[in-house]
Amino acid sequence: MTIQSRSGPIPVHVITGFLGSGKSTLIRHLVAHKPHEERWAIVINEFGRVGIDQAMVEADDDVIVKALPGGCMCCQLSFVLQASLVNLLHRYRPDRLIIEPSGLGHPAGLLDLLRGEAFAGALQVHEVIALLDPRRLEDPRSREHDTFQDQLLMADGVALTMTDLASSAQRQAGWRYLEAMWPPKRWVLEAEHGRMPMSLLLAGHQHLREVETSDRHGAEAHHALRDAAPAIALEEFRYREPSPGQPVCESGEALGHASLGWRWHPDDRFSLDALTMFLDRMPATLRVKGVMHTDDGWKLYNRAGGCTTLTSTAWRRDSRLELIGLQAGLPEREPLESRLAACLLDAEAMGAR
Numbered sequence: 001m002t003i004q005s006r007s008g009p010i011p012v013h014v015i016t017g018f019l020g021s022g023k024s025t026l027i028r029h030l031v032a033h034k035p036h037e038e039r040w041a042i043v044i045n046e047f048g049r050v051g052i053d054q055a056m057v058e059a060d061d062d063v064i065v066k067a068l069p070g071g072c073m074c075c076q077l078s079f080v081l082q083a084s085l086v087n088l089l090h091r092y093r094p095d096r097l098i099i100e101p102s103g104l105g106h107p108a109g110l111l112d113l114l115r116g117e118a119f120a121g122a123l124q125v126h127e128v129i130a131l132l133d134p135r136r137l138e139d140p141r142s143r144e145h146d147t148f149q150d151q152l153l154m155a156d157g158v159a160l161t162m163t164d165l166a167s168s169a170q171r172q173a174g175w176r177y178l179e180a181m182w183p184p185k186r187w188v189l190e191a192e193h194g195r196m197p198m199s200l201l202l203a204g205h206q207h208l209r210e211v212e213t214s215d216r217h218g219a220e221a222h223h224a225l226r227d228a229a230p231a232i233a234l235e236e237f238r239y240r241e242p243s244p245g246q247p248v249c250e251s252g253e254a255l256g257h258a259s260l261g262w263r264w265h266p267d268d269r270f271s272l273d274a275l276t277m278f279l280d281r282m283p284a285t286l287r288v289k290g291v292m293h294t295d296d297g298w299k300l301y302n303r304a305g306g307c308t309t310l311t312s313t314a315w316r317r318d319s320r321l322e323l324i325g326l327q328a329g330l331p332e333r334e335p336l337e338s339r340l341a342a343c344l345l346d347a348e349a350m351g352a353r
Contacts, residue, residue, distance in 0.1 A: 009124035010089065012097045012114055013201060016107050016151045017131030018142060019257075019324060020287050020304030022161040023100050025194035026131060030098070031063055033198045041094035043068060043085070045102045064092050081110075082118055089122065097123065104257060106147050107154050127186065129196075130155030133162040133305050134174030141326075153181060157200070159191035162305050242318060244268060247340075249333065258330045261322035262340070264293075268319060272296045274343040276310065279303070285329055290321035295345055 017023050027042060034040055039062045066088060068081060088094075101110055107128065114125050130151050136142040143149075152158060160174050171190070178188050189196070242248045244265040251260045272294035279301060282288055288303040291313055300313040301321075321340070323330065 009122055010094060010097050012099065012123050012125045014099050014101065014107060014110065014114075014125065014128045015131070016101050016105070016128065016155065017161070018133070018136060018145070018148045018151065019104060021131040021133050021136075022191075022194050022304070023131055026159065026161065026191060026196055027098060027100060027194075029194045029196065030198060030201060034063075034096075035198075035202070036062075038062065038095040039092065040064070040096050040098060041066070041088055041092055042098045042100070043081075043088070044100045045081075045105060064088070064094065082113060085119070104147055104254065106150055108150070111154070127156035128154060129201075130158050131161045131191070132158055132174060132178070134160055134166050134170045134177075135162065135305060137173055137177055138170070152178070155185065157187040157189075158185055159189055159196055161191050161194065162307065163190045163192045165305060165307055247337075249337070251333070253327055256327060257324060258327040259322060259324045260330055260333060260336070261320065262337075264319040266293055266316060266318050268293065269345045270294045270319070270343045271345055272299060275340075276301065278339055278343055280308065282323070283325070283329065283331070285325055286331075287324040288322070290319070291315045292319045292321065 015023055015027060024044070031040065031042070041064045043066050045068045066084070068084065089097075099110065099114075101107055111125060111128065113119075114123055132152060136148070158178050160171065163171055166174075175188065178185060187200070189200075240248045240263075242263045242265045244267050247262040247264045247268075249260070249262050252258065270292050272292075275292060275294065279288055279290070282303075284306065286303075288301070290301045292299055292301065298313050298315055300309075300311050300315070302309050302311075323336075
C-alpha cells in the first residue's frame with residue numbers, strides 16, 4: 001500500500017511513565033486502532049541494554065518500530081537520538097511520530113530536543129501523555145522519586161493504568177493526587193488494559209498553541225534532515241549478535257536502579273513450562289520482561305506491578321530477557337545464567353520428537 005507523506009510538521013506524541021506503568025501496552029492499543037491512511041514511526045527507549053519493548057509492538061509497512069536501548073534518550077543518548085531521528089524521518093517520512101522514553105527517563109531534555117532548532121518546522125510536539133499506576137503511590141520509593149514526580153508534572157494529560165489490578169481506594173487516591181497538581185492537567189482518564197481513545201491522541205493538539213510555519217521554513221527543515229549526519233540505525237545501536245548456545249549478557253546501572261539481560265540466538269529454544277516456572281518465582285520486586293523462542297512457539301513474557309502476561313508474538317530476531325530492579329535487589333548473574341541454561345531444550349532431543 002502506498003502511503004502519501006504529510007505536509008507540514010510531523011506531530012510528535014511523547015508517552016512517558018515510570019517503570020512498569022504499561023507504556024508499551026498502551027502504544028500497542030493505539031497502533032491497533034490507528035488511521036489506515038497514516039504511517040507511524042515509533043521510537044522506544046529502554047533503561048535496560050537488551051531491548052525488549054520493541055518486540056511488544058509489531059512492525060508493518062505503515063508502522064516503523066525503532067529501539068534505542070541501554071540508557072536514557074533524555075540525557076545520555078540525546079546526540080544519538082537526534083542523529084537517529086534525522087535518519088528515521090528522512091528515510092520513512094512518517095505521518096506521526098510516537099516516542100516512548102525509558103521509565104526512568106526525565107522528559108525535559110527530550111522535549112527540549114524535539115522543540116529545538118534542529119527540528120524546527122519538521123516536528124511539532126503535541127500533548128505529552130504520562131501513565132500512572134495508582135498502586136505506585138503507596139510505595140514511597142516511587143512516590144518520592146524525582147523522575148516519577150516530574151513525569152507527571154510535565155504531562156499535559158495522564159492515563160491511569162493497571163486499574164483492573166488496583167482497588168477502588170487506590171484509584172481514588174490516584175485521582176486525588178493528580179487533581180492536586182499545579183498547573184492542572186488538561187485531562188485525566190482511566191485506561192484499563194491500556195485502552196485510550198484514539199480520538200484523544202488525534203485531536204489533542206487542537207488544545208495547543210498553533211505553531212506558525214512558512215514554505216521557506218519547511219524547505220529549510222527538509223534540507224536540514226537531508227544533509228544532517230551521522231545517520232545511525234536505532235535498532236543496531238550497540239547490538240551484538242549472539243551465537244548458538246552462547247548468549248550475550250548486558251547490564252547497566254543508573255538512577256538507583258540496575259538492569260541485567262541476555263540475548264540468545266533464535267535457534268536456541270526454551271521449555272516454556274520450565275522457563276515460566278523459573279520466571280514466576282523471581283522476587284516480586286523485579287520488573288521481568290522477555291521475548292523467547294520456546295517449544296510452544298515465540299512468546300512474550302511481561303511481569304509488572306504484580307501482573308504477569310504471556311502472549312504470542314511475531315518477533316523472530318532473537319530471544320531476549322531483562323530484569324530491572326533496585327541496585328541492591330538484583331540477583332547474582334551466575335546462578336541466573338545456570339538456571340536459564342537448564343531451561344534450554346536439547347537440540348538433539350527436539351529433533352527426535
